[in-house]
Amino acid sequence: MHYFFITGSSKGLGKALTELLLSDKNNFVYGISRTNTIYHQQFQHLKLDLADLDAVKQFQFSELKDATAITLINNAGIVGDIKHLGNLDAKKIISTYNINLVAPTLLINQFFNTYNNKIQKLVVNISSGAGRSPIDGWSVYCASKAGLDMLSLVFKTELEHNNINTNIISLAPGIIDTSMQDEIRKADKTNFSNIERFIEYKNNGDLSNPKETAKQVYAFIFNQKLHHKTICSVRDLA
Numbered sequence: 001m002h003y004f005f006i007t008g009s010s011k012g013l014g015k016a017l018t019e020l021l022l023s024d025k026n027n028f029v030y031g032i033s034r035t036n037t038i039y040h041q042q043f044q045h046l047k048l049d050l051a052d053l054d055a056v057k058q059f060q061f062s063e064l065k066d067a068t069a070i071t072l073i074n075n076a077g078i079v080g081d082i083k084h085l086g087n088l089d090a091k092k093i094i095s096t097y098n099i100n101l102v103a104p105t106l107l108i109n110q111f112f113n114t115y116n117n118k119i120q121k122l123v124v125n126i127s128s129g130a131g132r133s134p135i136d137g138w139s140v141y142c143a144s145k146a147g148l149d150m151l152s153l154v155f156k157t158e159l160e161h162n163n164i165n166t167n168i169i170s171l172a173p174g175i176i177d178t179s180m181q182d183e184i185r186k187a188d189k190t191n192f193s194n195i196e197r198f199i200e201y202k203n204n205g206d207l208s209n210p211k212e213t214a215k216q217v218y219a220f221i222f223n224q225k226l227h228h229k230t231i232c233s234v235r236d237l238a
């Protein structure tokens with residue numbers, strides 16, 4: 001059995017990817033989120049608030065005796081407060097970093113502590129183009145995704161020193177028609193100069209459907225040739 005742990009399985013990209021994985025009876029998916037929307041015999045929901053670091057620290061990965069491969073997908077993420085620095089809410093700064101960067105770091109650490117065996121393992125961090133070029137109003141989101149990219153690069157160098165059969169990628173999924181984009185379009189123009197561009201993406205039909213993006217992420221998971229480049233994008237498939 002190929003086991004998957006996917007954060008943010010309840011909606012958007014994470015839900016579409018979970019549903020795609022469940023179409024193969026050789027896959028079993030543990031979905032990690034605050035709410036559950038998926039009911040399937042090869043699926044188990046694990047309720048966890050990734051902003052609650054004490055709960056994340058206590059999260060335990062299951063013992064998987066019949067595993068042939070284990071994949072962790074850090075997909076959950078929030079855009080956070082869309083405001084310029086100076087106007088940000090302190091609590092939202094902290095919760096955005098916790099969900100987007102601190103929780104994935106804790107989960108990766110726990111994942112490799114638990115599965116310190118020779119089974120084939122992959123970590124897919126869902127990053128963003130926003131972690132690779134700055135967008136005003138998105139400082140914490142951009143910084144957290146840049147942090148996820150660097151975390152992935154460092155881990156890759158560590159794996160090269162002491163582990164085989166394991167890989168990590170940090171994958172930018174493109175712009176997807178999910179509730180995150182709804183939230184972005186509701187931002188205040190004075191705190192986000194690019195808002196018109198994001199409204200146009202929606203109006204022009206430029207946003208990708210989550211099911212289409214899930215197919216692209218799926219291609220990255222199952223094609224090992226795509227794992228050699230740690231910092232990657234679904235655009236690399238073109």
Ligand SMILES: NC(=O)c1ccc[n+]([C@@H]2O[C@H](COP(=O)([O-])OP(=O)(O)OC[C@H]3O[C@@H](n4cnc5c(N)ncnc54)[C@H](OP(=O)(O)O)[C@@H]3O)[C@@H](O)[C@H]2O)c1
Binds near residue numbers: 173
């Ligand atoms: N949409 C885009 O255009 C776009 C572009 C680039 C990158 N991305 C990245 O793609 C990933 C998925 O985004 P999306 O657009 O699919 O977002 P989405 O539709 O808003 O879904 C976010 C998911 O994250 C979970 N989540 C949020 N806060 C959580 C918390 N405190 N604890 C546990 N789970 C939490 C949500 O589950 P619950 O609410 O049930 O907890 C939900 O399943 C994110 O990492 C995002 O940064 C998205």
